[in-house]
Amino acid sequence: MPQPHPASQPALHLAVALDGAGWHPAAWREPGARPKDLFTAAYWAGLVAEAESGLLDFVTIEDSLGLQSSSPTEPDRRTGQVRGRLDAVQIAARIAPLTHRIGLVPTAVVTHTEPFHLSKAIATLDYVSGGRAGLRVQVSVRPHEAELFGRRTFPPLRLDDLGTPGARAVIADSFDEAADYVEVVRRLWDSWEDDAEIRDVATGRFIDRAKLHYIDFEGRHFRVKGPSITPRPPQGQPVVVALAHRTEPFRLVGRSADVGFVTPHDADEAGRIVAEIRAHQAEAGRAEETVHVFADLVVLLDDTDATAAARLSRLDERAGAAFTSDARVFAGTPDGLADLLAGWREAGISGFRLRPAAIPHDLEQITRRLVPELQRRGVFRTAYEAGTLRGLLGLPRPANRYAAVVSSPAETTAAV
Amino acid sequence: MSKPLKQIHLAAHFPGVNNTTVWSDPAAGSQIEFSSFAHVARTAERAKFDFIFLAEGLRLREQGGEIYDLDVVGRPDTFTVLAALAAVTDRLGLAGTINSTFNEPYEVARQFASLDHLSGGRAAWNVVTSWDAFTGENFRRGGFLAQEDRYERARQFLDAARVLFASWRGDEIAADKESGVFLTDADAGRFAHRVAQFDIRGRFNVPRSPQGRPVIFQAGDSEEGREFAASSADAIFTRHGTLEAGRAFYADVKGRLAKYGRAADELKILPGVTYVLGGTDAEAQEKARAIRRMQVSGQTAVKFLEQLWNRDLSDHDPDGPLPAVDPLVGENLVAKGRASVRMFRDPLATAAEWRALAEAKKLTTRELIIEVTGRQTFIGSPETVAHALNEFVQTDASDGFILVPHLTPSGLDDFADTVVPLLQERGVFRTEYEGSTLREHLGLSPVDPARETAAVTASSTATVPTADTVTRTGRARA
Incomplete structure (x- = not known):
């Protein structure tokens, strides 16, 4: 195997995706699983502490408006899998005071929610975590999820129809709306300049109102006035993330996100996806900005390939079906996974979001086996090098778009 | 005294975004940093308080077309702060004010059920309504509601949330590894609820939380507000700070509870008070006089005057008499995003009262505003204040208090250290938490899902003839 040269390559980034008892539908029945604790704070605190002990960049926390389902498009009435979840932003907030360095990236659905509320929620997560907040935006075009809100309707959606013009139009429209949503969230984060709060006893002014800005967003789907009720968060702009499988979400990553999660099945596909995202990024005028592309992998890790394969078989047998995923499923050894990661990095992937098939086993394999192996190879940190999530990801603290307007009137149009 | 002593309930209001909070004091800290919230919450928990309370404002206030800059400005997101506070406290109730105009029941129910899980049964919801298109400009659906529709939406919103909370009975999760049964009911969380404001259906995705649902607070003194509270709330946040007004x-x-089949102790009355x-x-x-002068600077006095006068008075001298001109009657165009403006139902009459008072007591504009706006409720030595608080509760002017400190974050410290021990000595305030949930702290009996659903069905059908509420419990009965 070619060993990467630590000096020639930036450090690899590693995140773990937390969801219930793990990503395999039978994971909750494994010996170490704690399915009765899924709705307690202690459960989540334990998982994030484990991830932090492995020096991971961040954890993501899955969420959805509707109840989990074995079908991507419809509800089911199954009783043999984990059902029910807690609001991911609140899980992240509940864990924030108990952790110190690891980034916290909850999932939030942007289709039915208010950008004003979500913007201040993530800004506040950034405050309670001391600059470790991120936001994974998720689109929902599922008709049954729309019915939970009763405000709009979506046409029935079948996986087979995703390529039809009608479905493409709905999807494209939803991702355009998501891009507008992220734009509003980001403008609201900037709507207070960092030094807006002056507490000037002499003049009696708590704030310098010239440093608060209306965002005056008007798009096809909504308008939002601003400013936020919450001052600019510690990171300035918390990290925005999206999972992307096809052109519309690739474009969302290119125009709006700091990190894209993608699901290639080999290094070649990884390379093609990175190229497509870079093209969207350039088209959006962001060629100079860092946009990380993370590959998602479902992982089952054991001492030998055979043990991992046998465990997957056992899980599949319990679930009554072979496990399928949008992401590649890796069942093997931590060393083998480290080799795979190295190969995909060559294709332009800068980090990985690992989805542990079973918790705690595969989470602990990541933190206690994979991470030491990556450290041995000189491609992963041996101590947290920054205090904020942006810092861990090598993203600078961005200038405030509205502060730029004040100093350079000529840029007004571009910045607003 | 033959009557047993009532136990006092105490809560801490995080210092607000208004002129009660004195930011110019050298001891004043951040209203945003989590350390401030953690300090107030830990102090409240150390003193065995029932809960901490957060207010809400969804648009920065404006006056004269500009963002109001004389008071504390800015606050964090309520749910996020409360969830984080659950990590640094063990028993303290966590009460958040959440608007029913600019939210949807499904999302709010998810958030409160999540908070209740993550805090081990300590969540409370102060249900409020908004009326103004001004705040609505921050929200995708605008959200303007006619004033008369506000309570109707709030009531229907709360009903819809109750349907969602009751959609899980609490026994659906088996999580039995051996048998492979996670859910005992393939329809867990199923609901359908159709009324004038909401038409929602599906399956709620948060299993039943420790309290069943958050403790429900209502704030507001109007006739509709009182009736809403009597029918639906566990507690009322009032503003009646005097004994006479409190008792009335x-x-x-x-007295309104009986007609809803509720006992007198099922609704706690908790005025917000300063000290x-x-x-x-x-x-x-x-000290109180000095604090009042910090709360009402000359500039602040003029701004208050503008809110009643509904005119630009920026040239007015706060150390001189009240303006000679009369208030402009009609829609208030000067102050936006302020609840207080609605209090001035008859600006001309109020101005006349103020003039008479200023003349009688020889008050300047600033002194007059100090006199007529929000004076401290309880002032004195710890003994005096403890006595007054206890008298208030024992003579049925309230069941306890939501204390509003004037300093962030240390404003509650002296109360916790000096007044609470005196109340404990008198046997009217707990020395240890007896329960783990907020309902238990408040002496409220556990939520009964069947009764919740019945109440919703009755209240929906009473006013909306087309109401069609089907829940698991409802179906089982049918």
Whole structure:
């Protein structure tokens, strides 16, 4: 195997995706699983502490408006899998005071929610975590999820129809709306300049109102006035993330996100996806900005390939079906996974979001086996090098778009 | 006294975004940093308080077309702060004010059920309504509601949330590894609820939380507000700070409970009150006067005047008499995003009262505003204040208090250290938490899902003939 040269390559980034008892539908029945604790704070605190002990960049926390389902498009009435979840932003907030360095990236659905509320929620997560907040935006075009809100309707959606013009139009429209949503969230984060709060006893002014800005967003789907009720968060702009499988979400990553999660099945596909995202990024005028592309992998890790394969078989047998995923499923050894990661990095992937098939086993394999192996190879940190999530990801603290307007009137149009 | 002593309930209001909060004091800290919230919450928990309370404002206030800059400005997101506070406290209730105009029931129910899980049963929801298109400009659906529709939406919103909370009975999760049964019911969380404001259906995705649902607070003194509270709330946040007004309000609201089949102790009445403590009563009075002057600067006095006068008075001298001109009657165009403006139902009459008062007491504009706006409720030595608080509760002017400190974050410290021990000595305040949930702290019996659903069905069908509420419990009965 070619060993990467630590000096020639930036450090690899590693995140773990937390969801219930793990990503395999039978994971909750494994010996170490704690399915009765899924709705307690202690459960989540334990998982994030484990991830932090492995020096991971961040954890993501899955969420959805509707109840989990074995079908991507419809509800089911199954009783043999984990059902029910807690609001991911609140899980992240509940864990924030108990952790110190690891980034916290909850999932939030942007289709039915208010950008004003979500913007201040993530800004506040950034405050309670001391600059470790991120936001994974998720689109929902599922008709049954729309019915939970009763405000709009979506046409029935079948996986087979995703390529039809009608479905493409709905999807494209939803991702355009998501891009507008992220734009509003980001403008609201900037709507207070960092030094807006002056507490000037002499003049009696708590704030310098010239440093608060209306965002005056008007798009096809909504308008939002601003400013936020919450001052600019510690990171300035918390990290925005999206999972992307096809052109519309690739474009969302290119125009709006700091990190894209993608699901290639080999290094070649990884390379093609990175190229497509870079093209969207350039088209959006962001060629100079860092946009990380993370590959998602479902992982089952054991001492030998055979043990991992046998465990997957056992899980599949319990679930009554072979496990399928949008992401590649890796069942093997931590060393083998480290080799795979190295190969995909060559294709332009800068980090990985690992989805542990079973918790705690595969989470602990990541933190206690994979991470030491990556450290041995000189491609992963041996101590947290920054205090904020942006810092861990090598993203600078961005200038405030509205502060730029004040100093350079000529840029007004571009910045607003 | 033959009657047993009532136990006092105490809560801490995080210092607000208004002129009660004195930011110019050298001891004043951040209203945003989590350390401030953690300090107030830990102090409240150390003193065995029932809960901490967060207010809400969804648009920065404006006056004269500009963002109001004389008071504390800015606040964090309520749910996020409360969830984080759950990590640094063990028993303290966590009460958040959440608007029913700019939210949807499914999302709010998810958030409160999540908070209740993550705090082990300590969540409370102060249900409020908004009326103004001004705030609506921050929201995708605008959200403007006619004033008369506000309570109707709030009531229907709360009903819809109750349907969602009751959609899980609590016994659906088996999570039995051996048998492979996670859910005992393939329809867990199923609901359908159709009324004038909401038409929602599906399956709620948060299993039943420790309290069943958050404790419900209502704030507001109007006739509709009182009736809403009597029918639906566990507690009322009032503003009646005097004994006489408190007793009248208490008797009125408690008297409305019977017609909803509720006992008098099923609704707690908790006025929001301020306090100033000193070594002696005289010292406290002196301190109170100094605080009032910090709360009402000359600039602040003029801004208050503009809110009633509904005109630009920026040239007015706060150290001189009230303006000679009369208030402009009609829609208030000067102050936006302020609840207080609605209080001035008859600006001309109020101005006349103020003029008479200023003349009688020889008050300047600033002194007059100090006199007529939000004076401290309880002022004195710890003994005096403890006595007054206890008298208030024992004579049925309230069931306890939501204390509003004037300093962030240390404003509650002296109360916790000096007044609470005196109340404990009198046997009217707990020395240890007896329960783990907020309902238990408040002496409320556990939520009964069947009763919740029945109440929703009755209240929906009473006013909306087309109401069609089907829940698991409802179906089982049918």
